[in-house]
Amino acid sequence: MLRRLTHLALTVTLIFGLVAWAPPEADASTTVANLQTRLKAKGFYRGAIDGIAGAQTQQAFMAFRKEVGVTRSFSWSSSLDGLLRDYVRPWLPYRHDEPDRVEVNLSRQVMYLIRGNKVQQVFPISSGNGQPYTNSFGKFTNARTPTGDFKIQRHVRGERISYLGFLWNPWYFTGGYALHGSSSVPAYPASHGCVRLTMWDSDWLESQLWVGMPVHVWYEPAGVGPTFAPNADLGIGGSAGCPNGNCDRVAFQDRGGRFYLWDQLSHNPAISAFFYGNPGDTPFSGDWNGDGQKTLGLYRRSDGYVYLRNSNTQGVANITFYFGNPGDIPLAGDFDGDGYDTVSIYRPSEQRFYIINKLGADGGGLGAAEFSFQFGAPGDVPFVGDFDGNGTDTVGVYRPSTGQTFIKNTLADGPADLAFVFGNPGDRIVAGDWNGDGRDTVAVYRPTTGVFYVKNSNTTGAADAAFDVGYLQSVVTID
Ligand SMILES: [Ca+2]
Numbered sequence: 333m334l335r336r337l338t339h340l341a342l343t344v345t346l347i348f349g350l351v352a353w354a355p356p357e358a359d360a361s362t363t364v365a366n367l368q369t370r371l372k373a374k375g376f377y378r379g380a381i382d383g384i385a386g387a388q389t390q391q392a393f394m395a396f397r398k399e400v401g402v403t404r405s406f407s408w409s410s411s412l413d414g415l416l417r418d419y420v421r422p423w424l425p426y427r428h429d430e431p432d433r434v435e436v437n438l439s440r441q442v443m444y445l446i447r448g449n450k451v452q453q454v455f456p457i458s459s460g461n462g463q464p465y466t467n468s469f470g471k472f473t474n475a476r477t478p479t480g481d482f483k484i485q486r487h488v489r490g491e492r493i494s495y496l497g498f499l500w501n502p503w504y505f506t507g508g509y510a511l512h513g514s515s516s517v518p519a520y521p522a523s524h525g526c527v528r529l530t531m532w533d534s535d536w537l538e539s540q541l542w543v544g545m546p547v548h549v550w551y552e553p554a555g556v557g558p559t560f561a562p563n564a565d566l567g568i569g570g571s572a573g574c575p576n577g578n579c580d581r582v583a584f585q586d587r588g589g590r591f592y593l594w595d596q597l598s599h600n601p602a603i604s605a606f607f608y609g610n611p612g613d614t615p616f617s618g619d620w621n622g623d624g625q626k627t628l629g630l631y632r633r634s635d636g637y638v639y640l641r642n643s644n645t646q647g648v649a650n651i652t653f654y655f656g657n658p659g660d661i662p663l664a665g666d667f668d669g670d671g672y673d674t675v676s677i678y679r680p681s682e683q684r685f686y687i688i689n690k691l692g693a694d695g696g697g698l699g700a701a702e703f704s705f706q707f708g709a710p711g712d713v714p715f716v717g718d719f720d721g722n723g724t725d726t727v728g729v730y731r732p733s734t735g736q737t738f739i740k741n742t743l744a745d746g747p748a749d750l751a752f753v754f755g756n757p758g759d760r761i762v763a764g765d766w767n768g769d770g771r772d773t774v775a776v777y778r779p780t781t782g783v784f785y786v787k788n789s790n791t792t793g794a795a796d797a798a799f800d801v802g803y804l805q806s807v808v809t810i811d
């Protein structure tokens with residue numbers, strides 16, 4: 333037994349490259365029986381508590397990994413322990429006339445069994461792989477799982493052989509598409525369009541489903557607001573905490589142009605939402621009027637203007653001016669330490685920062701750069717912060733292809749003062765003072781999973797906290 337446990341503990345070490353991990357001693361919290369009990373309590377496991385990490389248990393590991401959006405595999409890692417402890421079943425659309433139903437989440441490759449409008453069980457699935465094939469009528473079609481609102485139409489108990497193969501306990505919800513047991517439920521969509529369940533889950537569901545039961549099949553909405561309740565925690569190491577009340581906050585932008593302002597970095601923030609700008613505008617933030625409050629600015633690529641506002645509320649811009657060249661990236665900070673943030677430029681074609689310490693005149697242009705310097709490589713994304721706590725903002729660049737992050741504490745040509753790795757390809761970076769110690773550090777928002785990872789030091793290593801914020805677009809720091 334000890335041998336198996338050690339192997340289990342050693343199997344998977346990294347979540348998204350964020351976690352510097354050392355093999356822990358096997359203890360009671362990582363025994364297979366203990367994991368089975370905990371996974372059962374959270375709705376991921378329906379088998380016996382037998383201490384054996386067989387196929388059914390491994391599929392429960394997979395189901396959990398699919399559901400929380402970490403690397404999909406059939407093994408457990410101690411780095412998942414905290415996620416399981418803090419896991420809260422997702423908030424799903426409340427359907428008042430359908431308290432008992434099935435929801436199929438094609439994005440995460442899981443199926444939820446819902447009773448009394450609450451998620452009871454989470455099943456690993458494999459849906460349509462999107463590949464072309466020839467159907468039973470000889471027609472060329474694509475292996476897509478139909479999305480929409482359905483009801484179970486008919487059921488065959490046990491084995492059914494269809495044109496495309498073997499189905500176990502199929503529950504047809506539209507045409508030839510069924511929820512059914514299969515001997516192959518991999519990490520990814522692999523079917524011709526049916527929703528594959530494991531054989532044992534399909535047996536377990538025999539007493540749970542019925543003809544006429546509602547089935548909803550969907551992808552997670554991209555940018556239509558948080559899909560999960562704010563308290564659906566994915567905590568790594570708990571809340572960032574703010575001992576002195578001087579911590580920065582964040583606002584997330586969705587694809588519809590709405591901002592969600594968190595009142596604090598915690599798993600239960602009060603969130604205010606407001607619309608500002610147009611869908612597709614690039615947000616940033618700064619204290620434009622020197623009142624100590626960072627508020628939103630937007631860059632609208634289609635007309636080349638920036639729009640600055642002095643409160644984080646719905647309304648029109650307080651100051652507007654023409655910005656830079658097409659392709660320039662706006663950034664804002666207090667680069668001269670006078671208490672006012674101004675809008676400057678990162679020009680990716682030159683990998684060059686153009687620093688401007690005055691705001692452009694309302695209705696006019698941005699103004700001439702006071703100085704410039706080269707920093708970064710093609711593809712890098714700039715960000716701003718006071719990384720050494722001296723009251724003056726400087727810049728960093730984030731390399732989304734590798735997660736490498738480079739920071740400067742002076743605004744001049746020359747090498748980085750700090751270099752470290754944080755995040756995954758595709759992450760959105762932002763800097764802020766998350767713990768109130770006066771120094772800005774990095775955080776990344778991962779659009780693919782809707783998780784915001786916060787770090788309190790500018791070093792390689794694990795995130796200090798992680799928050800499930802839902803499927804949004806961008807993040808900005810607000811203090
Ligand atoms: Ca202000």
Ligand SMILES: [Ca+2]
Nearest residue numbers: 666667670672
């Ligand atoms: Ca300034």
Ligand SMILES: [Ca+2]
Nearest residue numbers: 718720722724
């Ligand atoms: Ca500084």
Ligand SMILES: [Ca+2]
Nearest residue numbers: 765767769771
């Ligand atoms: Ca800090």
